[in-house]
Amino acid sequence: QQQVKxxxxxxxxxxxxxxxxxxxxxxxxxxxxxWYQQFPGKGPALLIAIRPDVSEKKEGRFTISxxxxxxxxxxxxxxxxxxxxATYFCAASMRGGFKTIFGAGTRLFVKx
Amino acid sequence: DGGITQSPKYLFRKEGQNVxxxxxxxxxxxxxYWYRQDPGQGLRLIYYxxxxxxxxxxxxxxxxxxxxxKKESFPLTVTSAQKNPTAFYLCASSIGVSGETxxxxxxxxxxxx
Numbered sequence: 001q002q003q004v005k006x007x008x009x010x011x012x013x014x015x016x017x018x019x020x021x022x023x024x025x026x027x028x029x030x031x032x033x034x035w036y037q038q039f040p041g042k043g044p045a046l047l048i049a050i051r052p053d054v055s056e057k058k059e060g061r062f063t064i065s066x067x068x069x070x071x072x073x074x075x076x077x078x079x080x081x082x083x084x085x086a087t088y089f090c091a092a093s094m095r096g097g098f099k100t101i102f103g104a105g106t107r108l109f110v111k112x
Numbered sequence: 113d114g115g116i117t118q119s120p121k122y123l124f125r126k127e128g129q130n131v132x133x134x135x136x137x138x139x140x141x142x143x144x145y146w147y148r149q150d151p152g153q154g155l156r157l158i159y160y161x162x163x164x165x166x167x168x169x170x171x172x173x174x175x176x177x178x179x180x181x182k183k184e185s186f187p188l189t190v191t192s193a194q195k196n197p198t199a200f201y202l203c204a205s206s207i208g209v210s211g212e213t214x215x216x217x218x219x220x221x222x223x224x225x
Contacts, residue, residue, distance in 0.1 A: 032212050043219050
Protein backbone atom coordinates (compact mmCIF):
# COMPACT_ATOMS: atom_id res chain seq x y z
CA GLN A 1 0.00 0.00 0.00
CA GLN A 2 2.98 2.25 0.47
CA GLN A 3 4.28 1.82 -3.10
CA VAL A 4 4.21 4.27 -5.94
CA LYS A 5 4.46 2.52 -9.30
CA UNK A 6 6.08 4.52 -12.11
CA UNK A 7 6.24 3.82 -15.83
CA UNK A 8 7.90 3.68 -18.27
CA UNK A 9 11.40 2.90 -17.00
CA UNK A 10 12.92 4.80 -19.92
CA UNK A 11 11.67 7.03 -22.70
CA UNK A 12 13.17 8.46 -25.88
CA UNK A 13 11.44 11.30 -27.74
CA UNK A 14 12.31 13.73 -30.49
CA UNK A 15 12.81 17.39 -29.70
CA UNK A 16 9.41 19.06 -29.56
CA UNK A 17 7.64 15.84 -28.58
CA UNK A 18 5.48 15.42 -25.47
CA UNK A 19 6.83 12.70 -23.18
CA UNK A 20 4.33 11.38 -20.65
CA UNK A 21 5.34 9.62 -17.43
CA UNK A 22 2.73 7.82 -15.38
CA UNK A 23 2.46 6.95 -11.70
CA UNK A 24 -0.07 5.02 -9.65
CA UNK A 25 -0.56 4.73 -5.91
CA UNK A 26 -2.72 2.70 -3.53
CA UNK A 27 -2.82 4.59 -0.26
CA UNK A 28 -5.66 7.13 -0.34
CA UNK A 29 -4.12 8.92 2.65
CA UNK A 30 -1.45 10.41 0.36
CA UNK A 31 -2.18 14.11 -0.11
CA UNK A 32 0.91 15.54 -1.78
CA UNK A 33 2.33 14.37 -5.10
CA UNK A 34 5.63 15.96 -6.21
CA TRP A 35 7.77 15.29 -9.25
CA TYR A 36 11.55 15.53 -9.00
CA GLN A 37 14.09 15.98 -11.80
CA GLN A 38 17.60 14.56 -11.47
CA PHE A 39 20.55 15.18 -13.77
CA PRO A 40 23.45 12.68 -13.80
CA GLY A 41 25.68 12.99 -10.75
CA LYS A 42 23.39 15.53 -9.07
CA GLY A 43 20.73 15.40 -6.39
CA PRO A 44 17.03 15.48 -7.37
CA ALA A 45 15.26 18.83 -7.38
CA LEU A 46 11.55 19.57 -7.07
CA LEU A 47 10.01 20.21 -10.49
CA ILE A 48 6.30 20.56 -9.80
CA ALA A 49 3.80 19.23 -7.26
CA ILE A 50 0.05 18.77 -6.92
CA ARG A 51 -2.52 18.12 -4.22
CA PRO A 52 -5.56 15.88 -4.80
CA ASP A 53 -8.06 18.75 -4.72
CA VAL A 54 -7.13 19.79 -8.28
CA SER A 55 -7.03 17.72 -11.47
CA GLU A 56 -4.29 19.59 -13.30
CA LYS A 57 -1.40 21.92 -12.59
CA LYS A 58 0.86 23.68 -15.09
CA GLU A 59 4.21 25.32 -14.55
CA GLY A 60 5.84 26.46 -17.76
CA ARG A 61 6.20 23.45 -20.06
CA PHE A 62 5.47 20.95 -17.28
CA THR A 63 1.96 19.74 -16.48
CA ILE A 64 0.70 17.29 -13.88
CA SER A 65 -2.60 15.54 -14.54
CA UNK A 66 -4.22 13.97 -11.49
CA UNK A 67 -7.02 11.37 -11.44
CA UNK A 68 -8.11 10.88 -7.86
CA UNK A 69 -10.66 8.13 -8.56
CA UNK A 70 -8.12 6.08 -10.52
CA UNK A 71 -5.33 6.90 -8.05
CA UNK A 72 -3.07 7.89 -10.90
CA UNK A 73 -1.09 10.97 -11.84
CA UNK A 74 1.14 11.81 -14.75
CA UNK A 75 3.75 14.31 -15.89
CA UNK A 76 3.60 15.83 -19.39
CA UNK A 77 6.50 17.84 -20.81
CA UNK A 78 5.39 20.13 -23.62
CA UNK A 79 7.79 21.03 -26.45
CA UNK A 80 10.51 18.86 -24.93
CA UNK A 81 14.12 19.98 -25.33
CA UNK A 82 17.45 18.11 -25.16
CA UNK A 83 18.08 19.92 -21.85
CA UNK A 84 15.09 18.07 -20.39
CA UNK A 85 17.06 14.81 -20.66
CA ALA A 86 17.18 13.60 -17.05
CA THR A 87 15.67 11.08 -14.67
CA TYR A 88 12.22 11.95 -13.36
CA PHE A 89 10.80 10.62 -10.10
CA CYS A 90 7.21 10.81 -8.98
CA ALA A 91 6.54 10.67 -5.26
CA ALA A 92 3.76 10.72 -2.68
CA SER A 93 3.53 11.74 0.94
CA MET A 94 0.96 12.54 3.60
CA ARG A 95 0.77 15.22 6.26
CA GLY A 96 2.37 13.95 9.45
CA GLY A 97 3.70 10.92 7.60
CA PHE A 98 7.35 12.02 7.75
CA LYS A 99 8.28 9.87 4.79
CA THR A 100 8.06 10.43 1.06
CA ILE A 101 7.54 7.37 -1.13
CA PHE A 102 9.37 7.61 -4.46
CA GLY A 103 8.67 5.87 -7.72
CA ALA A 104 11.50 3.93 -9.38
CA GLY A 105 12.26 6.74 -11.83
CA THR A 106 12.04 7.28 -15.59
CA ARG A 107 15.12 8.07 -17.67
CA LEU A 108 14.13 10.51 -20.40
CA PHE A 109 16.28 11.21 -23.43
CA VAL A 110 15.24 13.98 -25.81
CA LYS A 111 16.91 13.70 -29.22
CA UNK A 112 17.99 16.92 -30.91
CA ASP B 113 23.05 30.91 -0.24
CA GLY B 114 20.73 28.49 1.55
CA GLY B 115 21.07 24.84 0.78
CA ILE B 116 22.39 21.42 1.62
CA THR B 117 26.03 20.48 1.35
CA GLN B 118 27.42 16.97 1.28
CA SER B 119 31.02 15.94 1.52
CA PRO B 120 33.05 14.42 0.17
CA LYS B 121 31.84 14.15 -3.42
CA TYR B 122 33.64 10.80 -3.79
CA LEU B 123 34.62 8.42 -1.00
CA PHE B 124 36.59 5.21 -1.12
CA ARG B 125 36.17 2.53 1.48
CA LYS B 126 38.48 -0.37 2.25
CA GLU B 127 37.24 -3.72 3.50
CA GLY B 128 36.31 -3.64 7.18
CA GLN B 129 36.43 0.12 7.38
CA ASN B 130 33.76 2.48 8.68
CA VAL B 131 33.31 5.70 6.72
CA UNK B 132 31.27 8.80 7.54
CA UNK B 133 29.41 10.95 5.03
CA UNK B 134 28.76 14.54 5.98
CA UNK B 135 25.48 16.41 5.46
CA UNK B 136 24.92 20.03 6.53
CA UNK B 137 21.93 22.30 5.88
CA UNK B 138 21.39 26.00 6.52
CA UNK B 139 17.70 26.02 5.56
CA UNK B 140 16.55 25.80 9.21
CA UNK B 141 14.64 22.63 8.34
CA UNK B 142 13.56 20.31 11.14
CA UNK B 143 13.55 17.05 9.19
CA UNK B 144 16.53 15.43 7.50
CA TYR B 145 16.86 12.21 5.50
CA TRP B 146 19.42 9.85 4.01
CA TYR B 147 18.71 7.92 0.81
CA ARG B 148 20.66 5.37 -1.13
CA GLN B 149 20.45 5.33 -4.94
CA ASP B 150 21.73 2.40 -6.99
CA PRO B 151 22.19 2.63 -10.78
CA GLY B 152 18.89 2.72 -12.60
CA GLN B 153 16.93 2.49 -9.37
CA GLY B 154 14.85 4.78 -7.24
CA LEU B 155 15.60 6.27 -3.86
CA ARG B 156 15.61 4.00 -0.83
CA LEU B 157 15.30 5.55 2.62
CA ILE B 158 18.08 4.66 5.08
CA TYR B 159 17.35 6.88 8.09
CA TYR B 160 15.38 10.01 8.85
CA UNK B 161 15.27 12.51 11.69
CA UNK B 162 12.39 14.76 12.61
CA UNK B 163 14.14 16.64 15.39
CA UNK B 164 17.51 16.96 17.11
CA UNK B 165 18.58 13.89 19.11
CA UNK B 166 15.92 11.74 17.50
CA UNK B 167 16.05 9.56 14.38
CA UNK B 168 14.19 6.62 12.88
CA UNK B 169 15.19 3.68 10.72
CA UNK B 170 14.07 3.71 7.14
CA UNK B 171 13.64 0.79 4.79
CA UNK B 172 17.31 -0.25 4.54
CA UNK B 173 18.98 0.81 7.82
CA UNK B 174 21.06 -2.33 8.37
CA UNK B 175 24.79 -1.59 8.19
CA UNK B 176 24.30 2.16 8.64
CA UNK B 177 24.20 4.51 11.62
CA UNK B 178 23.39 8.20 12.07
CA UNK B 179 23.43 10.96 14.67
CA UNK B 180 21.57 14.25 14.97
CA UNK B 181 23.32 16.33 17.61
CA LYS B 182 22.68 19.62 15.84
CA LYS B 183 19.74 20.80 13.75
CA GLU B 184 22.03 21.60 10.83
CA SER B 185 23.94 18.32 10.70
CA PHE B 186 22.98 14.70 10.01
CA PRO B 187 26.08 12.56 9.33
CA LEU B 188 25.75 9.00 8.04
CA THR B 189 28.24 6.26 8.94
CA VAL B 190 28.53 3.30 6.62
CA THR B 191 29.80 0.50 8.84
CA SER B 192 31.76 -2.62 7.95
CA ALA B 193 28.50 -4.54 8.42
CA GLN B 194 27.19 -3.04 5.17
CA LYS B 195 28.47 -5.62 2.70
CA ASN B 196 27.45 -3.85 -0.49
CA PRO B 197 28.02 -0.14 0.16
CA THR B 198 28.82 0.98 -3.38
CA ALA B 199 26.09 3.51 -4.25
CA PHE B 200 25.19 7.17 -4.57
CA TYR B 201 24.13 8.60 -1.21
CA LEU B 202 21.74 11.53 -1.03
CA CYS B 203 20.93 13.70 1.96
CA ALA B 204 17.71 15.72 2.02
CA SER B 205 15.80 18.01 4.33
CA SER B 206 12.24 19.27 4.59
CA ILE B 207 10.35 21.98 6.45
CA GLY B 208 8.57 20.78 9.56
CA VAL B 209 7.51 17.19 10.00
CA SER B 210 5.14 16.68 7.11
CA GLY B 211 7.86 15.28 4.86
CA GLU B 212 6.50 17.23 1.92
CA THR B 213 8.91 19.00 -0.43
CA UNK B 214 12.38 17.62 0.06
CA UNK B 215 15.52 19.55 -0.76
CA UNK B 216 18.43 17.38 -1.78
CA UNK B 217 22.16 17.79 -1.53
CA UNK B 218 24.51 17.05 -4.44
CA UNK B 219 25.25 13.51 -3.24
CA UNK B 220 28.29 11.43 -2.28
CA UNK B 221 29.43 8.53 -4.42
CA UNK B 222 30.88 5.72 -2.28
CA UNK B 223 33.16 3.17 -3.89
CA UNK B 224 34.78 0.10 -2.39
CA UNK B 225 38.50 -0.50 -2.95
